[in-house]
Structure formats: C-alpha cells, structure tokens
Amino acid sequence: MMANKSDLRRQALDLAPALVALRRELHEYPELSHEESETASRIARELDRLAIRYRSDVGGHGVVAELTGSQPGPIIALRADMDALPIQEETEIAFPSKRPGVMHACGHDAHTAMLIGAAELLSACREQLQGTVRLLFQPAEEVNAGAAAMIGDGALDGVSEIYGLHNLPNLPAGMAATRYGALMGSVDRIEITLEGRGGHGAIPDQSVDPIVCASAIIQSLQSVISREVSPFDPVVVTIGSIHAGEANNVIPHYCRMTGTVRTFHPDVQDKLPERIERIVQNIAEGYRCQAALHYIRQTPVLMNHEEQVKFVESVIDDTIGSQHRITAQPTLAGEDFSIYLNDVPGCFFWLGSGPEEHAEQAYGLHHPKYWLNEDCLPYGASLLATIARTRLAQLAGGPL
Template identity: 65%
Template structure:
C-alpha cells in the first residue's frame, strides 16, 4: 500500500462526515430538478460553500456554482467537478426519501456527486494550510442534456486550471471499489434528427400517396447496415433511433414522418465521418422511396479520454488510500459524459466510484433505471478520494 498512512487521516475524516453527506444527498434526492432548472439545488450548494469560507459564484453556465479554495502557498490550480441535474423519470426505488416531484428523479446519482464534492470541499478546507496551490470546485448543471460543461467553459471556469478531476458513481460496481482506465473511457454523443416529407392520402389507396413511414423504416435499417458495412469492426459504433413519429390514425398515410436518435463511438475520426454518412444514406433512401429528407446532425460531446499522467496519479492515490485490491480496470462504455469537453482543454481524469451492493447481496439496477439506488457508504469514500487527488497534487 506504499504511502497509505499519508491518506488515512483523510479517509477517517471522510467517515466522520458520512451522516452529514447522507442527509444532504437525501434532501437533494427528495427535491430533484431537471437540467437548467437546478436553482434550489444550486442555492443549497452555495450556502454550504459559503459556510466553509469560500468566495462563491452562482448562475455560471445556467445554475452552475463555482468556488475556490486557496492553500497556504502558491502552486498549481486543480479543478474538481460534480454535476447536479436529475432526469425526467418516475421514481420506483421505494426509498423513504424518494422524489416528491412526479416524473423527476435522481436516477443517475448526481445528488450523490454533489454531496461528494461538498464533502471534498469540507475536507480540503480543513487542510488548506497544508496545500500549495488552489482548488476550484465546479458544481455543474445540465449534464444530462450535454449543455452544462460547454456553458461553464464559455464562462471561463477553466481559466488558469492546470488539471481537472471528476468521478461518476457506478451501481454495477460494489461500493468500496474504484475503476480507472487509460485512454477512451466513454463514447462520443451525437444527436440526429431526420424529417421526411412524402404525400399523404388514404390508407386504402397507397398508390396515390408517397408513404414517409415506409421510407423512415428503410432508413432505420439502412443506418444499421452502414455501421456493419462502412465502418471497421475495430471501431465500435452505435446508431440508435429512439423516436419515430408519424401519423395520427390507422387509415391515413401521413404526409410527414420524423426520426430522432443518437450515435456513439470511441473514435474521433469515426465521429467526424458520421454526419456525411447519415446525411447521404438518409437522403438516398428517401429519394428511392420518392420522399425528401432533411437531416440535422448535432455533435454534442467528444470521446472522453483521460490524460495518462492524470490517470496514473489517480491510480496511485486510490491504491495508497484504499489498497490496490479495491481498484479495478474499467470497461469502456458508449454512454457519454460532457466531462469530455473539459478534458479537451486541460489534462485530467474521470473515474468510476462503486455505488452498488456487494456481489450477490441484492439486485442492482443500473443508471437511469426508475429503481436505481446507491449504497450510501460510497459518499464519504468519494469525498475522501477527490480530496486526496487534489491534496496529493498540491503538496
């Protein structure tokens, strides 16, 4: 475990914060707020940060909150980030502190991330005389709609930052464990919208119409073929059409149809090529079915790639804090995270914090599930690890 003893006080201090962090997280969980609506959450966070003696800025990038802690001596500037928004999901967790707002739920654990970063801010404030440099705390809004990080960056939250770190809870990894990965950890996120126009008419007389539903169906299948036939099997890509809208009743061929979906990949080069590919395939297939197609392609977030040196730093810190047996290599996932936008601009590392039950203990529900739950023992551990990551860089 090497220098484990150096971080033992932080670990013990984190445990002393456990009930405070649990209480704060449960309050956020009861009153979740959707992306760009996190005003109450932001106010609670700002109050806690001011109580620690920080200068606090609110309304950054929507409802983002930024605070900075200065150590006793000059040095590097390390940023730590958490996201705060909830999802439009009806909660079915059965928790006594379940959401009181119908159709809104912290089903991704951003309430936990917020509590964890507040815990790290508390631990570092107690040790600021030992720090050479500064820590900037970023509480971000609107991660779920891939807007918050971009807006925060536009308002200068990375100005002067040397490195940035963040974590995400993972309910399929047991609480007490951490997963890290060199290179690509999470996929890019693009959004596609395809509007098709045909010629409406009676469902019993299709020869007098131009059916945009049939064209839309062919485009869905054509896009899947593009993945398997035009892209190397060594470059994972997912094309998912999540919405196909057309018509209002059973016996009418509609005049229009629309498709909305997402594209994910681990390759920046593949991501850059997908707009042309989708536009070409949708347009040509629509033409074959005598329809017209208009494609709107939006690149939302890039592939999340951590800096190798920062990953090594996190690995050392984790292993020195909780032991190498509690760190595992993370499997890549095509789920996206707008933390990737920070990593495009400054070196940093994003890692997984286990929040699930011990293997075989009980059923675990994944991120974005209406029965999503976390093991709250991950809160003080996450706070201690984020604090240690920053403190170790500011020795």
C-alpha cells in the same frame, strides 16, 4: 503539518452522516437539466457555512467555488454534476423523490454531496494547500450542455488539471475503476424529417408514404455499422423516436425521427455525418420523399490522460488499497466531462456505489429502481480531496 491520506479518509468517515443527510435531501427534491436553481442555492448554503467563496449562475445554474492555499501554486479543478432525470421513481427507499416524474436516477445527488464533503476536508487544511482547488458544481450534464456552458463562462480559466468521478451501481461500494485513454463514447444526436405526400390510406398510389421510407432508413442505417466501419471500432446508431400521423387510415405528410450516434474513436465520429447523410438522402430519393438531416455534435469521446490516470491510481491505491481498484470496461454511454478533457489534462473514474454482494445484478444508471449504496459517499469525498491536495503539492514541487 499537512493532513495525510489516512487522515482525510478518517475525517471523511466522520462526515458520513452529514453527507448522507445532504444526499437524501437532494434526492427528495431533484431538478431537471437547466432547472437546478434550488440545488444551486443549497450548494451555496453549504459553501457559505464553510466560508468558501464562490460564483453562482455559471453556465446556467452552475456554481464555481475556490479554496486558495497560503502557498502559491497551480489550480486543480474537481467537478460534480447536479441535475436529475425525467424518470418516475420506483424505489422503496424512505426518502423518494417528492417531484412526480423527476428522479436522481444517475446519482448526481451523491456526486454533489461528495464534492461538498471534499470541500469540507480541503477547507480544514487550506492553509497547507500549495495552490488553488476549484470546485465545479455543474448543471445540465444529462443533456450534454453543462460543461461547454461552464467553460464558456470561464470555469476552466487558469486550470492546470481536472478530475471527476461517477458512481457505478454495478460495482460494490469501496471499489474504484480506472482506464487509460478512451473510457466513454462520443454522443451525437440526429434529427431526420421526411416529407411525403399525405392521402387516404386506402389509396396509397396517390400518396407518397414517409413512414415506409422511414422504416427503410432505420434498417439501412445499421449498414453503417456492419459494412462501413471496422468491426474493431465500436459504433451504435439508434433511432429512439419516430412520430408520424394521427389516424389509422391516413398516410401522413411528414415523418420525424430522432436518434443517437455513439462512437469510441474521434476519427470514426468525424466520418459518420457524411455517411448517415448519404444513406438518408439516397433512400429518401428512392422512396420519392424529401429528407432533411440535422446532425448535432454533442460530446467527444472521453479520453483520459495517461499521467493523470497513473496519478489517480496511486491515490486510490494509497487511500483505499490497490485490491479495491480494477480496470474499467469501456462503455458507449456518454459524459460531457469529455469536453473538459479536451481543454486540460485530467482523469475521470468510476466509484463503486452498489451493494457489497451481487452488485453486478443491481439496477443500473437511469433505471427507475436505481439504488445507491450511501457507503460510497465518504470514499468519494476522501478520494476527491486527496487527489486535489496531493496533486497540487506534486505540481508545486513541495512536500506531500
């Protein structure tokens, strides 16, 4: 007889100590994007223990594993990311990062542990699975490169639907949040190079100052938001770095800037490159500089699919209770899970990972004092396992 939702929930609670231990081990030894070789090896050891077959080096250091049931059916994919951030940890936990300047400040260590937990739960009932569950352990999410690389190496081949989650420290552990349609923003990168004419800072009339030009461009880029996009369409244009010159009395020859562009609607994302190019070039001409804009499309808007959101909500309600589910607020933070959702239907949702009280005051994702309530681990494992098992049964038309 197939394990029901409450059985998986109880089994996940039994796994909690092992999931906590694995998460803490991963937290102590974080690896940056494109460097996740040790993490991948650790995942492989867990999969070997569970006798689950897998492929390594998918899309870089990614791992793709499969549990195939005894009955034919579709393929459902579950995804967890596994890279860390270039952040110096400032927490007071007993198991901080042992690698200076690198930290799991986004909880990908927890996501990996949850997916291993889901794998163990599904492995215990694999004979009753009506199809195949594909587990995607993805590298390089933080640099928006891993999903596309995984897809390029066949991670989505034959997949009918895909599901994933992200922890949210501003939501108490034991809670979940879902949203229909757009959940997270698109992510694009801009790189601007300005060429002036260097010279002595005391003789500016004999030079062409790219720094003054850069300041005008930075200010004017905000007019894209205030005057060229509907106030009902959220857009963010942020210049995050500017580099020019080495001396206080020298006008530099070059100024280089990088920034990020975020939108919440695909049509708006499509229109912004031309508008930003026009502003950069026209202002540069007015300041007698030469300008080059490199506009890099990274990830689309994360658009959840209606049928799959409705299904995930039913699983959440049956597993942890409808009183523990809320509607997620939209955010312009990006997630390359959106690339999977461009190819196959699916749903991405938030899982609470904050303290039981005053979670709204918790340090957020990417903060050096980010903290994760490990009570969320069995919730994540049981929800992922239940989503995969139940959806396979639904799509195959068999008993739940």
